[in-house]
Amino acid sequence: MIFHVNPSSGSPIYLQLMEQVKHAIEIGALLAGEQLPTLRKLAEELVINPNTVVRAYRELEHEGIVELRHGAGAFVSESAPNRAKISLKAQTVMQTAVDRLSAAGLNEKEIRRLVESELARLRAGDMTGRNA
Amino acid sequence: MIFHVNPSSGSPIYLQLMEQVKHAIEIGALLAGEQLPTLRKLAEELVINPNTVVRAYRELEHEGIVELRHGAGAFVSESAPNRAKISLKAQTVMQTAVDRLSAAGLNEKEIRRLVESELARLRAGDMTGRNA
DNA sequence: CGTACTGTATTAACAGACTAGTACACTTTC
DNA sequence: GAAAGTGTACTAGTCTGTTAATACAGTACG
Known part of the structure; x- marks a missing residue:
């Protein structure tokens, strides 16, 4: 699962990331129940602040796409697809x-x-x- | 020609004013060539800063709806309707x-x-x- | 001309969105 | 139960959009 964002693209990074995750789910690259990259790991990979990843994950959770489990990780929700x-x-x-x-x-x-x-x-x- | 805006409406005042002017033109309350209220007069009437009115007029000018004449006033453009x-x-x-x-x-x-x-x-x- | 009116231009104050930094709390694994 | 890894919470800095304050320049009319 490789994501990529462009900090100088004009649109917010967290939004780009949200789109990427949704897209990955749409094309089946991410399956229901599957674990997403951890905050820090993804932040390091994209060279952005972990809080920016948090923002994306949290909003996706609010949309019912992902599920955050304290201490465990972030997972693709069952209703995500x-x-x-x-x-x-x-x-x-x-x-x-x-x-x-x-x-x-x-x-x-x-x-x-x-x-x-x-x-x-x-x-x-x-x-x-x-x-x- | 009576306009009214709500500063605490969430949407910018200059935008509300733009809508009002367009609306007035649509319903024929303002005719092509007619002079609009002056900056200060309208600002005083709406209890807002003249610059806010300027902003609205200037953007309307950019859209070809009104025509600003330095020293003379603001007028409804011929192509406005x-x-x-x-x-x-x-x-x-x-x-x-x-x-x-x-x-x-x-x-x-x-x-x-x-x-x-x-x-x-x-x-x-x-x-x-x-x-x- | 000159006065009183018009729009114009520049600058600053304020609020909100986005990102970053840092410390905290929960789970898993051994 | 302790260590390492996870998400959480709080705070601050930066940028952009909106509004305000103030001084400038053109136009109309006597």
Whole structure:
């Protein structure tokens, strides 16, 4: 199981790592129940801080993809393949939207803004329309 | 022309203001060529810093929605209604995606991450698939 | 012209996200 | 039960985005 991240890629390292793990599960390189690399080992291999690996693992745990056992290690959750598949589908949904918007001439900033607007709308009551 | 913003809404004030202006143009409350409120006047009315209004106006100018004339004022661009309509359509695209993802159980963080992943993919070469 | 109004530019204060450093607590193995 | 290995918790530094404070430059109008 070889991971690789790019600290100067613009996107956060912990996020890149999360994607890598999900991808590995999707293609079957990581199986349910299997143990993941330990924090320090992976951190050393990627030449990053162990806390960055922790961040990735912890968020993956929150998504139900991995399971952290204190003192024992990090393991691929039993439901991981299913969740990873859902995650992949979600990715497709967003990819379609972003592609359409990008094709319409919107830049990164504008796309990010649209997302924030929609999230804010959800956070509020969500009245779908634009007439308060 | 009455605008209103909420400084503790979570989303940036200048962004809220941009939406308001676009909305006003979409519904015809602001017509092409019409003069917008001056920086200081609007800032005073909304009880925010003039620079925040500047930020909104300047970005709207970058999107071709408004036109800033040094010493004269801010005006609704001739192409504004058309651009505002495109902007509205883009909003619908993103709204659909976000709604679907939200319905699938994803929270704000996860949705934001998906966007960043997709933007990063665009920024790179965009190979659509997941197999580099 | 000159006054009062416009937008412009530069700098700083503040908050949040990301990463790093260091010490702690639990499991496994012998 | 002790040592080595695991994840956990807390703190601090750095960077970026947002807002604010203040001084500058152009335009309109008498």
